[in-house]
Amino acid sequence: MSTSAFIRINQVAKAFATPDGGTIPVVDPLSIDIKEGEFVVFVGPSGCGKTTVMRMVGGLETPSAGDIHLDGKRVEGPSRDKGMVFQSYSSFPWLTVLGNIRFGLRYRNDISSAEKERIARHYLALVGLGQFADYTINRISGGMRQRVAIARTLAANPLVLLMDEPFGALDALSRERLQIQLMELRRAERKTVIFVTHDVDEAVLLADRIVVFSARPARILADIPVSATLPEKRSLDILDIPEFRQIRREVLALIRAQETGLEAAE
Amino acid sequence: MEVTPRKAEAEQSPARPDRKSAWRDLFTFRAAAQPRQELWLGVGAFLLVLVVWSIVAESGLVQPQILPSPRAVVAAWLRLFTEAGYLGDIAISVARVWAAFLASAVIAIPLGILMSGYRFVTAVTEPIIDFVRYLPVPALVPLTLIWLGIGEGSKVTLLWIGTFFQLILLIADDARRVPKEFIETGRTLGASDGALMKDVLLRAMLPNMVDSLRITLGWCWTYLIVAEIVASSSGIGYELWTARRYGKTPEVFAGILTIGIIGLFCDQAIRMLHRRWFRYLQ
Structure with a gap:
């Protein structure tokens, strides 16, 4: 393990308590080191606990064992350093599109309100919602709601x-459009990203790893360094190149083996 | 202003709906709303009751002591206003209801939100609230009289007890129903507990909360009449009870209708404000 990890997930495990006093292990002790600026995708069978690992990084769940450090500081709960975009729509209906993005800056005391307005409008334009x-x-x-959520989170300037x-x-077309937009955003912002999905194509398309x-x-x-074989700048055309298909096959085979294992166990 | 008295969620009906199909839709399971037809039905049903009442009363089938005619009730109403100072009674009744209702809301809203957020507050308050909640308000009348006499204090206290313990649970439920994602979004954007409750929770629950308040205001009216009948020398309930004592059935009817009309008016006013304030829900 290198000591320069930006995010260090160290022997982290999670078990949930059951009503009858027992515990169900959800995450076995595991360690992951993530470099600054890296785009890491977690994939796995649905309900496998990948979201739980990410929520522990976000401070929204507490590990049962082990610890997580972000930029040298131990994760002790949610904060503005760990921006989160949820699957279900989390934009506030009582605010406008711009109002929601402004909300991302509401609790920042380090900048003036004029600067906040400038940043909010910058991200509004960056996600292509200027007219809305x-x-x-x-x-x-x-799709637009998710773009609002992404802009709001970026406006808060999180570390991850x-x-x-x-x-x-989202429907297939909106999803493709947002995937491309996310890749562009990411090149512009150089943020460290952890992205959870069960869509293998999406994983290979977006991931450095x-x-x-x-x-x-x-x-x-498995821990697959995608950026070792695929170019950094990608478009949807990449879905047809052999290297892409190779990684995709590899990941799918791993997940399928798990799911057949599950069925056999039942 | 649109004329859809009860259906805040009234769907946009097509530009020029075919009359026949509009009426047929009223009998179709979960069909689109027909605001105009529904309004007519509501007015029609109301008039029908009035007409049947008139016929039965005027024809002499029932003694006027039991069922006075609508004309007699209107006359009694006018007498109440001109001779008995009824406007003052209405004012004092409305003042009692609103004093108790506002006192309930001012305490129940923050406490309900705290209940939804902190296990400690729930653990301490819930058993007490559940206990008081099941006490019928009339059962508390003797106690409020012993403690506070027959002044305004005892009446407002009685109404307060009747509404507060119901309202606080409704508010806590409204707060609990705010999606977890809203709270977690607030947290990951750097909101403190206080900011989270003020800027996210309160804002998100507001439309449901206004509905809870509207419902509680209705209960407040119920208890008002109980309080005024038992121990009072003014108010709508007092006049109602006095009229009964002297066998003035038309005045009794006028009193009941007055309560109904004020209740209906308040309810509709809050519904209208709800539609105006929470346009973003549409």
Whole structure:
């Protein structure tokens, strides 16, 4: 393990208590080191505990064992350093599109309100919602809502962006558009990202590195350095190149083996 | 202003709906709303009751002591206003209801939010609240009289007890129903507990909370009449009870209708404000 890790997940485990006094292990002790600026995708069978690992990084769940450090500081609960984008729509309906993005800056005391306004409008434009600044949330589509959520989180300027199946509820076309937009955003912002998905194509398309999780309780099955074989700048055309298909096959085989294992166990 | 008295969620009906199909839709399971037809039905049903009442009363089928005619009730109403100072009674009743209601809301809203957020507050308050909640308000009348006499204090206290312990649970439930994602989003954007409750929780629960307040205001009216009948020398309930004592049935009817009309008016006013304040929900 290197000592220069930006995020260090160290022997972290999680077990939930059951009503009858027992515990169910959800995550077996595991360690992951993430470099600054790295785009890491967690994939695995649904319900495997990959989201739990990410939520522990975000401070929204407490590990049962082990510890997590972000930029040298121990994670002790949620904070502005760990920005989160959820699968379900988390934009506030009582605020407009721009109002929601402004909310990301509400608790920053380090900048003036004029600067806040400038930053909010910058991210509004960056996610392509310039014309929709004054729309209420219930009047815009699911894809646009997720763009609002992403812009709001980026405006808060977190050290790491945590994305929990953010495109899972979108139709195929909106999803593609947001994937491309996320890649562009990411090149512009150089943020460290942890992205959870069960869509293998999405994982390979977006990732510098894919961590494949086993079925519950989660263990790490493979840690695949995607950026070693695929170019950094990608488009949807990449879905057809052999290297892409190779990684995709590899990941799918690992996950399928888990799911057949599960079925056999039942 | 749109004329859809009860259906805040009234759907946009197509530009020029075919009359026949609009009426047929009223009998179709979960069909689109027909605001105009529904309004007519509501007015029609109301008039029907009035007409049947008139016929039965005027024809002499029932003694006027039991069922006075609508004309007699209107006359009694006018007498109440001109001879008995009824406006003053209405004012004092409305003042009692609102004093108790506001006192309930001012305490129940912050406490309900705290209950939803902190296990400690729930653990301490819930058993007491559940206990008081099941006490019928009339059962507390003797106690409020012993403690506070027959002044305004005892009446407002009685109404307060009747509404506060119901309202606080409704508020706590409204707060609990705010999606977890809203709270977690607030946290990951750097909100403190206080900021989270003020800027996220309160804002998110506000539309449901206004509904809870509206419902509680209705209960407040119920208890008002109980309080005024038992121990009072003014108010709508007092006049109602006095009229009964002297066998003035038309005045009794006028009193009941007055309460109904004030209740209906308050309810509709709050519904209208709800639609105006929470346009973003549409």
